[in-house]
Amino acid sequence: MTKKQKKLLQRITAAAILFAAGMLLSLFAETSDYIIFALFGISYIIIGWDIIWKAFCNIRQGEAFDENFLMTVATAGAFILGEYSEGVAVMLFYQIGEWFQSYAVSRSRQSITALMDIRPDYANVERDGELVQVDPDEVAVGEIITVKPGERVPIDGKIISGRSALDTSALTGESLPREVEEGMEVISGCINQTGILKIKTTKEFGESTVAKILDLVENSSEKKARSENFITRFAKFYTPIVVFAALLLATIPPYVLNEPFSGWIYRALTFLVISCPCALVISIPLSFFGGIGGASKCGVLVKGSNYLEALADTETVVFDKTGTLTKGSFAVTSIKPVGMTKAELLELAAYAEDYSNHPISLSIKRAYGKDIKHGMIKNIEEIAGHGVRAIIGGQTVLCGNGKLMQREKINYTPCTEAGTVIYAAVDGKFAGYILIEDEVKADAAAAIKMLKTCGVRETVMLTGDSDAVGQKIAKRLGLDRAFTQLLPADKVEHVERLLEALHKRSNRGKLAFVGDGINDAPVLARADVGIAMGALGSDAAIEAADIVLMTDEPSKIAAAIKIARKTLGIVRQNIIFAIGIKIAVLALGALGYASMWAAVFADVGVSVIAILNAVRALNVNKYKKEQARAAAVKSSITPAAEAA
Amino acid sequence: MKKSVKLIDLDCANCAAKIEDAVKKIDGVTNASVSFMAQKMTLEAPDDKFAQVLDEAVKLINKIEPDVTVKA
Numbered sequence: 159m160t161k162k163q164k165k166l167l168q169r170i171t172a173a174a175i176l177f178a179a180g181m182l183l184s185l186f187a188e189t190s191d192y193i194i195f196a197l198f199g200i201s202y203i204i205i206g207w208d209i210i211w212k213a214f215c216n217i218r219q220g221e222a223f224d225e226n227f228l229m230t231v232a233t234a235g236a237f238i239l240g241e242y243s244e245g246v247a248v249m250l251f252y253q254i255g256e257w258f259q260s261y262a263v264s265r266s267r268q269s270i271t272a273l274m275d276i277r278p279d280y281a282n283v284e285r286d287g288e289l290v291q292v293d294p295d296e297v298a299v300g301e302i303i304t305v306k307p308g309e310r311v312p313i314d315g316k317i318i319s320g321r322s323a324l325d326t327s328a329l330t331g332e333s334l335p336r337e338v339e340e341g342m343e344v345i346s347g348c349i350n351q352t353g354i355l356k357i358k359t360t361k362e363f364g365e366s367t368v369a370k371i372l373d374l375v376e377n378s379s380e381k382k383a384r385s386e387n388f389i390t391r392f393a394k395f396y397t398p399i400v401v402f403a404a405l406l407l408a409t410i411p412p413y414v415l416n417e418p419f420s421g422w423i424y425r426a427l428t429f430l431v432i433s434c435p436c437a438l439v440i441s442i443p444l445s446f447f448g449g450i451g452g453a454s455k456c457g458v459l460v461k462g463s464n465y466l467e468a469l470a471d472t473e474t475v476v477f478d479k480t481g482t483l484t485k486g487s488f489a490v491t492s493i494k495p496v497g498m499t500k501a502e503l504l505e506l507a508a509y510a511e512d513y514s515n516h517p518i519s520l521s522i523k524r525a526y527g528k529d530i531k532h533g534m535i536k537n538i539e540e541i542a543g544h545g546v547r548a549i550i551g552g553q554t555v556l557c558g559n560g561k562l563m564q565r566e567k568i569n570y571t572p573c574t575e576a577g578t579v580i581y582a583a584v585d586g587k588f589a590g591y592i593l594i595e596d597e598v599k600a601d602a603a604a605a606i607k608m609l610k611t612c613g614v615r616e617t618v619m620l621t622g623d624s625d626a627v628g629q630k631i632a633k634r635l636g637l638d639r640a641f642t643q644l645l646p647a648d649k650v651e652h653v654e655r656l657l658e659a660l661h662k663r664s665n666r667g668k669l670a671f672v673g674d675g676i677n678d679a680p681v682l683a684r685a686d687v688g689i690a691m692g693a694l695g696s697d698a699a700i701e702a703a704d705i706v707l708m709t710d711e712p713s714k715i716a717a718a719i720k721i722a723r724k725t726l727g728i729v730r731q732n733i734i735f736a737i738g739i740k741i742a743v744l745a746l747g748a749l750g751y752a753s754m755w756a757a758v759f760a761d762v763g764v765s766v767i768a769i770l771n772a773v774r775a776l777n778v779n780k781y782k783k784e785q786a787r788a789a790a791v792k793s794s795i796t797p798a799a800e801a802a
Numbered sequence: 803m804k805k806s807v808k809l810i811d812l813d814c815a816n817c818a819a820k821i822e823d824a825v826k827k828i829d830g831v832t833n834a835s836v837s838f839m840a841q842k843m844t845l846e847a848p849d850d851k852f853a854q855v856l857d858e859a860v861k862l863i864n865k866i867e868p869d870v871t872v873k874a
Contacts, residue, residue: 212868215868221866256813263813267839267841376840377844380837382835390816390819393816435816439819440838443837443839444815447839
């Protein structure tokens with residue numbers, strides 16, 4: 159509790175005791191009216207003096223429709239009408255509501271900032287032969303910092319000695335620690351768990367991942383959502399209209415109906431109590447803040463409430479292929495031997511490709527996985543653009559593409575599958591082929607399925623890859639459409655066309671583009687929502703995107719959409735609930751059925767309930783677990799499974 | 803120039819909206835945004851006028867919500 163909250167709580171307690179005493183005396187004891195009036199009066203002054211004072215100040219500045227003024231008029235009016243207890247009660251409950259609001263908001267602020275509590279306090283730097291703790295800001299690029307177990311990596315850099323496990327959960331939502339060793343890049347914000355690391359910094363603190371992320375989160379509430387703007391605009395009109403209605407209610411009906419003023423003035427006063435817009439205005443930013451906080455718990459950074467809102471309306475999701483749905487690394491996915499076993503063919507190919515560092519050769523050697531006895535390989539001859547010829551264990555082995563087979567007049571069966579194919583022949587006889595493909599991410603298919611179940615109508619893939627490869631992957635993952643053989647500029651054009659088609663068919667529908675953020679900045683910018691993934695350590699992606707996925711799991715997109723939907727649901731509930739109750743109580747009040755107690759409920763009660771509802775947005779455990787399950791599922795086409 | 807200042811004890815969302823509105827209307831302000839949840843105000847104004855604009859904004863804030871303390 160802050161000092162201000164404590165003080166207010168003391169005043170509330172004191173005023174409540176006096177108020178209760180006054181109520182008891184007036185109900186059960188023969189006490190003179192003066193004593194009761196004094197009790198209520200003192201209670202009123204204790205609880206309401208600051209409101210009255212603020213109202214007075216604001217009137218002098220010409221600000222009439224201010225909640226302090228409205229409360230003062232309503233409660234003072236009740237006193238004048240002789241309704242002392244109601245006058246005090248309204249003020250008392252108003253202040254209880256204020257206290258609760260302030261408390262709830264500061265609590266949820268704390269829980270969100272605790273979530274993002276990744277700011278390192280110091281860095282250990284060696285200066286003049288001694289290890290000293292300095293502010294991370296003071297460390298220059300290229301200096302050596304030491305990170306002990308339990309400490310946070312303060313600045314991005316490269317490990318020059320030591321090995322350890324890093325806890326990245328604060329950044330990625332990933333609970334599994336990451337193993338790191340000499341030569342690997344590390345990003346700031348992770349917690350070092352086991353060993354001492356010496357790191358050579360590659361960036362200044364201000365440019366480091368942790369600073370970028372903090373900056374992004376801190377500024378996220380600057381970009382306001384449509385519903386947030388709607389409610390502030392609504393509040394601007396709502397209060398004057400209700401106050402004006404109160405004025406009419408106090409003056410016209412008594413004349414027209416020839417009734418006493420006091421009853422109608424009482425009704426008008428209930429209007430003034432309900433006219434405060436706070437319940438409406440407070441719950442909306444609180445919900446969005448909760449949603450953004452909840453998303454960051456799952457490793458999804460949202461740059462503004464407006465993007466969360468757009469994400470909730472997403473109907474089309476466009477993916478870049480490489481790096482987004484696929485890993486962007488080659489792997490052996492199929493081995494089709496002729497006249498030998500799979501293991502034998504793989505071994506031959508691995509030996510033949512031994513000399514090469516080409517990604518394709520590397521993927522074959524990785525699939526083979528055993529040590530290669532270099533002594534067995536002789537007379538390696540590279541045939542440029544075709545492949546390789548070598549003598550392995552006395553046999554002449556050819557390994558390469560279809561052109562090599564034709565050139566060497568090998569009678570081979572061409573492979574019909576899409577992908578990169580390596581044919582092999584032994585002593586002039588065809589030995590089969592190995593298919594190499596860009597690996598699909600383990601959770602890619604699950605991610606597409608999750609998107610469909612959470613209401614995304616269209617999933618599209620854009621790729622620069624060949625049509626055969628692109629269509630094959632699109633089919634395997636269950637994407638609706640794939641556009642292939644695109645140049646980077648074509649991607650923008652396709653997204654524009656998809657946007658046009660989407661907006662023709664739906665008013666609210668939004669298009670999200672998901673890329674790895676490396677060379678798709680123009681497309682990220684063109685889409686309604688640009689999502690960059692695997693952004694940990696890539697500044698360009700963090701800059702260009704509206705939403706940043708900290709890991710490279712596409713299943714996080716569906717989790718983010720679900721969180722956005724839930725948040726927007728809460729926002730809508732709060733708007734409808736708060737406006738609905740207020741209008742209902744206004745109507746009842748005008749007819750004389752609502753007392754000031756009901757009016758206080760419509761003001762304070764509603765805001766308390768709306769705030770409690772808003773805090774729900776922070777709870778995302780369900781989505782986090784669901785996403786973790788999807789990410790843990792092993793892809794059905796792991797190369798190891800097929801190759802074995 | 804763009805700068806953000808802390809608004810300590812900003813407890814009322816409606817006041818945040820009022821402050822944002824009023825600050826936007828100050829002569830020389832190119833953009834202003836008050837974040838109720840972050841208790842922060844981001845102010846954008848030309849460099850040469852910035853100190854003066856900020857001064858005026860602080861005065862306005864004190865007027866609208868005397869409980870709030872502005873901290874650079």
